[in-house]
Amino acid sequence: MGFLEILKQAVDNVKGGIAATIMAKDGIALQNYVKESNACDMDSLGVEYGRILEEAKNASSLLKLGEVEELSVSAEGTTIIMRLVNKEYFIAILLGAGGNTGKARYYLKRAAAGVRKEL
């Protein structure tokens, strides 16, 4: 399955799913998928939150809490869940208000495994 297919499956299967991205840690997207055309710019989102993920990795290593696997940020109307694919790439999904976070985490984990196989 191609990268776009993997992202499409994760977003379209989750209530409230808006968009997803596979991104290198330097902030350059390998693949984006945006379901709703009015969604926010996935490239900017990936860059900003990719930086936060890197900082969380550094903090976790400094505090000896183990390797970071997932990071999620819930705001008033949106939730972003990011998951490490490998040392170079991460995958992220954006949900709107009332999005199903549990299901998103499940599909994101599957999608990360799918991407890992393709890389």
Added chain:
Amino acid sequence: MGFLEILKQAVDNVKGGIAATIMAKDGIALQNYVKESNACDMDSLGVEYGRILEEAKNASSLLKLGEVEELSVSAEGTTIIMRLVNKEYFIAILLGAGGNTGKARYYLKRAAAGVRKEL
């Protein structure tokens, strides 16, 4: 209910609960509670992750995703969940391997409301 009581209730009611903190955004703890004496240093943890929370708030505002409410980081053996109490304070809980994240989020939300009432 005092701050220590609020933290104790959140940690002791959740499977895998290790510690919790109420912290100002400048990284100074108002109250810590550590259930397991071998747990990691809550002050350092609060400072490091408090900084990440601040960056998530900035990113969310920049990307117009709404006000950040919760941030969680899952690593191999630990999960940290942070929740904003108000503009000045946040509350965080640390779970060990196999911790019940769903329950932790529920109790953290209750605890944040409790702290808000006391401040």
